[in-house]
Amino acid sequence: MKFCRDINYNDFGITEENGWKVTSDWAKLRKIFKRIEIAIPIMLFISSFIFVRIFEIKFEIIESLICVVIAVLIFLFVLSPLHELLHLIPVAGLKFDDKCYIVFGKGTVSAFYSREKTRKQELISLIMPFIVLGLILTLIVVSLSGIYKFCAVIVLIIHVYGSYRDIYMFFYFIKNFPANTIFYGNRYKIN
16 A cells, blocks of 8 residues: 555546546535535534433533544544545455555545546445444444443544545436446546
8 A cells, every 4th residue: 555645647647638537526526515514513513412412411511522522533543544445445355555545635535546446346435434434333332321322423423424525426426427437536437
C-alpha cells in the first residue's frame, strides 16, 4: 500500500485522449455536499436528543460530553482508517499491495485503487464500509448498556452521517452510469 497527497491520473495513462472522462462535476457536488455538511451537525444533535429521550438516559452533562469526545476520537482514529481499507477490499481483496493508495487530500482521506474497476465493483466498494461498519456498530450498541451504549450510539450516528458522500455517490452512479461502465478512480469510460 502506498500513501500520497494527490493522484495524478496522467501518471497512470488515464487521460481524455484515451477516452476517460471525469465521473461528475465536482463543483456541483461540493455545493450539494456543503448543504449536507451544514445539516449533519443539526441531525447529530437531533438524533442524540431523540436517543436520550427514547431511552430515558440520565447522564450528567460532563459524562455526555466525554462520550461525544471519545466517539469522535474513535471515529477519526479507528473507524476512518477501517472505512478506507474497506473501500479497497472489493477490488484488491486483502492484498493491499502497490495498487492500493491512501490519499491525503484537502481535509480528506480517501482510498484509491490504481486499476480498472467494473461498475459492480465500484458500487460494492462505495457502499461496503457503510454496511460492514454499520452492522458491527449496531451489534456493539445492542450488546452494551448504560453510558457505554450511549457512547456506542454516538459512534454509530457519526459513522452513518460520515458515510453520506459514499451513499450519495452510490446512488449517483446507479442513476448515471450503465452496467458496462469501467471506472478508474473518479474517471470512467463506457465499454
